[in-house]
Amino acid sequence: MKELNVGILGAGFIGTFHSYALRLQQLIKEAPKANLNLRIVADRDQKARDTLVKRFGWEKGVDDWRAVLDANIDIFVNAGPNVLHAEPSIAALKAGKAVFCEKPLAMDAAEAFEMWKAAADAKAVHQAAFVYRFVPALRYARELIQSGAIGEVTHFRSEYLMSNYLQPGLDFSWRLDKKIAGTGTFGDLGAHHIDLARFLVGEISEVAAIGRTVVPQVAGKKVEVDDAFVSILQFESGPIGVIQASRVAAGHGHTSAIQVDGTKGSLRYDVARLNEIEIADGLASGFRAVQVIKEEHPFSDFWWEGGVQGSHPIGWVECFVQQMNHFVEAVLGNRQVSPLAATFEDGYRAVEIADSMIRSWQSARREPIKFRSL
Numbered sequence: 001m002k003e004l005n006v007g008i009l010g011a012g013f014i015g016t017f018h019s020y021a022l023r024l025q026q027l028i029k030e031a032p033k034a035n036l037n038l039r040i041v042a043d044r045d046q047k048a049r050d051t052l053v054k055r056f057g058w059e060k061g062v063d064d065w066r067a068v069l070d071a072n073i074d075i076f077v078n079a080g081p082n083v084l085h086a087e088p089s090i091a092a093l094k095a096g097k098a099v100f101c102e103k104p105l106a107m108d109a110a111e112a113f114e115m116w117k118a119a120a121d122a123k124a125v126h127q128a129a130f131v132y133r134f135v136p137a138l139r140y141a142r143e144l145i146q147s148g149a150i151g152e153v154t155h156f157r158s159e160y161l162m163s164n165y166l167q168p169g170l171d172f173s174w175r176l177d178k179k180i181a182g183t184g185t186f187g188d189l190g191a192h193h194i195d196l197a198r199f200l201v202g203e204i205s206e207v208a209a210i211g212r213t214v215v216p217q218v219a220g221k222k223v224e225v226d227d228a229f230v231s232i233l234q235f236e237s238g239p240i241g242v243i244q245a246s247r248v249a250a251g252h253g254h255t256s257a258i259q260v261d262g263t264k265g266s267l268r269y270d271v272a273r274l275n276e277i278e279i280a281d282g283l284a285s286g287f288r289a290v291q292v293i294k295e296e297h298p299f300s301d302f303w304w305e306g307g308v309q310g311s312h313p314i315g316w317v318e319c320f321v322q323q324m325n326h327f328v329e330a331v332l333g334n335r336q337v338s339p340l341a342a343t344f345e346d347g348y349r350a351v352e353i354a355d356s357m358i359r360s361w362q363s364a365r366r367e368p369i370k371f372r373s374l
Contacts, residue, residue, distance in 0.1 A: 002034040004331065007068035009088055010079030011043035011052040011061070014102055018079050018129075019056040020317060021324035028321065029303055032328045042068045043080075069095055075331060078102060082187065083180045086111040090118040098125040098331045100324070104191040105347030107182035109355045112348040113372050119344040120374055127327045127337050128347030130195040134323040136314070137277040139298035139340075140290075141260065141267050142200055144279070151264030156201050156233065156241030158259070160189040161252035165215055165227060172219040184225030186211065186354045189245035193258065194350045195342060197233060197241055200260055203349075204241075206234040208366040209357035214248045231357045275313040348372075 006022060008015055025036055038058045042065040043049040049061035062068065065088045068076065076092035078085055078101040086106045092099050099119070105128050106112035119126040132138055145153060165176075174180040175188060186209075197204060209231035213223055228246035235241065249255070256271040268278040268287055278287035293313055294300065299322055303314070323341070330337045337343050342350075353369055360367040 002332065003037060004034045004075055004328070005037045005039045005071070005073045006075045006077065007040045007042070007071055007073040008038075008058075008077040008079060009042045009065045009068060009084060010077075010081070010102075011041050011045065011048040012079070015041075015043070015048075015052060015077075015079040016055075017317060017320045018077050018100075018324065019052055019058070021320040022077070023056050024321045025325060025328060028325065029301060032325065032332060034328070034332055036328070039073055040068050040071045066091075069097070073097060075100065075328075081174045081180050082107055082182050086115055089115055093118045093122040093124050093126065096122065096124065098327075100127050100129065100327050101344070101347070102129045103195070103347065104182070104187040104351050104354065105344060106351055109348065109352040109372075112344075112351040116344040116348040117374055125327070125331050125337065126344045127330065128342040128344055128350075129323065130192065130199075130342040130346070130350075131319050131323050132192055132196050133199055133341060134299075134319045134326070135271075135274060136298045137269055137275055137292040138196070138200075138258075140292045141269060141277055143298070144267060144277075145200055145260060145262070149265065150260065150262030150267060153201050153235075153237075153239045153260060153262045155239060155261040156197050156235070156258070157261075158193040158196065158241075158243050159255065159257055160185075160193055160243075160245040161249040161255040162189070162247045163250050163252050165218075165247040166250060170218050172221045176218055176221075176223050176225060178224040181225055183354065183358065184211075184213070184223075184227055185229050185245040185247055186226060186358055187351070189247065190229060190231075190243060190354055190357070191350050192256070193243045193245065194353050195346065196258060197235075197243065198346070198349065199342075200258070201235055201237075201239055201241070203236045204233050204353055204369055205236045206366055206368050207353060207357050207360055208232050209360045211358070211361045229357065229361070231360070271316070274316060274319075 041061045076097040211226035211229035214227040230244040233241035259268045266280040356367040
């Protein structure tokens, strides 16, 4: 068995998810042929890192990400705030580590491009954390689209709505601080659906967008990032689309939904029904629901015998386990990261598109997407 030593930056909410995903690699049906040793956690919040160490069996915690890279690690998981995505990840790549980094890949497109360049120069395994690619129903949607089941794609629509920033007495988190987050919903929620649009339909060539800051102050501090946005999309291959996102939409605990229309049918998905895809065939009225838990569906052999969970549904956190497994197997040389997972190039392109949306909001004009090349 190969030994893979792992270090992580970030002991908060998302660090918990990735720690869980790493710990469960040994419990899935086809466990990686490697021992994943959870060596070191970096976070300035001592209580958070001590909790992560105790809960998931990390060997120790430190307050500086540089100590993680100084340790004998093979894999660096970056689950820190956005401002700490670029510098630590680039340093890890230059040190020869495989790097898994949360979304959005960086504070802006210029930073994200430097991360992609560093990954290419280092020829290191790298993956951007777009977990929706590992939802079986959405993987199945991609298969249906690519097979021509809904014909030529004509329209992509998505919405990502939450109400959490309407809470009274809300604390001022780093996600509200422009110096740490970079953007609001464009990068936080929008990044997921920008990547989904590219994953399901194809490259985006032009955008137009507007945004808004609804809550101007939180805990007595000024909010300089957006709370909501709407953007229209033009895809290179012809389809049009729209993405809207808000974290101030009352009544929406977590609404994340997409629809893809084609000349022969449509697909519809909502994360609230995580294991289900709805399909409209041709001109027939209405949609039929398909539970993506059968042996012919994606990830059917990942957990148990006889289909996904033995024809039982899975939950959101299991998708993180599937995502991390893809990365670990890539580190072991058993698969390529692309095209099913996102590379740092995909992460960069998502940030470039989000930046173009913000420029469109500021300029009140449509913005062509100008991707940089290595």
